[in-house]
Amino acid sequence: MVTYNKLGVKKIINAAGTYTKYSGSLMKEEVLLAMQEASRQFVDIDQLLSKSGQYIADLLGVEAALITAGAAAGLALSTAACIAGDNKDLARQLPLSEGLKNEFIVMKSHRNPYDQAVLTAGGKFVEIGNAIETFGWELEAAITEKTAGIFFFVQSDLFRSSLELDEVIEIAHRYNLPVIIDAAAELPPKENLTKFIKMGADIVLFSGGKDLRGPQSSGLMLGKQELLDKCRANGYPNHALGRPMKLDKETIIGLTTAIELYLAEDQDKRMKCWEKQADYLYQNLKDIDGFEIELGYPDQPLTQPASIPRLFISVAEEILGFNKEELRDKLAQSEPIVIVESDKNNLLINPHMLQQGEEEVVLRKIREVLKEE
Numbered sequence: 609m610v611t612y613n614k615l616g617v618k619k620i621i622n623a624a625g626t627y628t629k630y631s632g633s634l635m636k637e638e639v640l641l642a643m644q645e646a647s648r649q650f651v652d653i654d655q656l657l658s659k660s661g662q663y664i665a666d667l668l669g670v671e672a673a674l675i676t677a678g679a680a681a682g683l684a685l686s687t688a689a690c691i692a693g694d695n696k697d698l699a700r701q702l703p704l705s706e707g708l709k710n711e712f713i714v715m716k717s718h719r720n721p722y723d724q725a726v727l728t729a730g731g732k733f734v735e736i737g738n739a740i741e742t743f744g745w746e747l748e749a750a751i752t753e754k755t756a757g758i759f760f761f762v763q764s765d766l767f768r769s770s771l772e773l774d775e776v777i778e779i780a781h782r783y784n785l786p787v788i789i790d791a792a793a794e795l796p797p798k799e800n801l802t803k804f805i806k807m808g809a810d811i812v813l814f815s816g817g818k819d820l821r822g823p824q825s826s827g828l829m830l831g832k833q834e835l836l837d838k839c840r841a842n843g844y845p846n847h848a849l850g851r852p853m854k855l856d857k858e859t860i861i862g863l864t865t866a867i868e869l870y871l872a873e874d875q876d877k878r879m880k881c882w883e884k885q886a887d888y889l890y891q892n893l894k895d896i897d898g899f900e901i902e903l904g905y906p907d908q909p910l911t912q913p914a915s916i917p918r919l920f921i922s923v924a925e926e927i928l929g930f931n932k933e934e935l936r937d938k939l940a941q942s943e944p945i946v947i948v949e950s951d952k953n954n955l956l957i958n959p960h961m962l963q964q965g966e967e968e969v970v971l972r973k974i975r976e977v978l979k980e981e
């Protein structure tokens with residue numbers, strides 16, 4: 609058997625979160641078993657996509673669902689669906705979209721590295737607003753006969769320059785335009801799975817490989833049946849834009865299982881566990897000379913999911929002899945590797961993806977690094 613060990617790939621203690629680079633999240637045993645079971649026979653992928661979508665939609669009480677090869681793939685498919693619909697001719701033409709309805713309106717503060725998936729599918733962004741403010745009339749003024757949809761990035765809604773989602777949906781629907789929402793990392797809370805749909809969003813995208821703990825290469829799309837059917841027309845296994853975003857049967861069954869488990873899971877219990885891990889680290893690190901620690905929840909935009917308690921450690925270089933980035937890098941070079949994040953002001957320790965007991969390893973490694981100095 610090939611193992612990470614055999615390849616020389618090192619284990620990571622993940623005190624940063626569900627980062628794609630650090631392999632997202634860990635699947636539950638039941639998910640792996642379901643995938644193994646699914647691997648033993650042939651099925652029709654079209655039928656599997658349609659039946660799993662129906663099953664998930666029923667579980668969540670939403671109109672329609674579709675499994676994709678990640679939230680970013682879902683973004684590309686949404687784009688294709690808004691441009692080409694279910695017209696086979698147009699679908700084959702993408703990403704070339706010259707002369708088609710291909711514009712997506714986005715607030716400047718909502719641009720992010722994942723939105724390249726919109727461009728990949730032939731979409732063009734029309735930006736509105738600025739770093740300080742955006743007005744509803746700017747959104748209305750940007751709408752033309754070339755507009756295919758409106759893109760909204762949930763993590764940006766804490767910026768004061770962001771329009772409220774309510775208002776965006778109201779304006780979009782007045783002009784018969786779909787609102788596509790990137791909510792890839794907005795879980796927990798579990799309620800967010802349906803929150804944006806209930807607000808009237810047309811497509812909402814989640815990562816399957818983050819808090820849902822499905823296969824890392826999976827994603828979940830929720831929304832209006834008619835629009836999701838168009839996404840499917842542009843997606844795998846059809847010969848269309850989505851063909852390279854392949855989805856194996858095991859992944860589809862894996863994410864469906866993960867969602868079912870997610871809904872049945874005691875989310876309060878998970879939260880208590882994170883609180884306990886964060887508190888353990890806080891109690892054991894708070895008296896260190898050179899550390900000033902706040903235990904709390906992020907109130908800045910772009911630290912997601914905001915619902916997980918974290919340690920915000922301010923590192924005094926004049927006392928410790930190194931700054932927060934150096935401390936972060938030393939932890940990343942330790943054995944085992946400990947990954948933590950840093951932002952402008954602090955070192956961040958996030959228990960979201962820490963396994964039980966790993967908080968003790970994080971503490972030990974921090975102490976070791978401090979002692980080396």
Ligand SMILES: *Cc1c(COP(=O)(O)O)cnc(C)c1O
Nearest residue numbers: 678679680681722792793815827
């Ligand atoms: C992770 C992430 C994505 C991409 O999701 P994948 O499932 O990895 O494709 C898109 N948008 C945001 C905000 C994310 O955090």
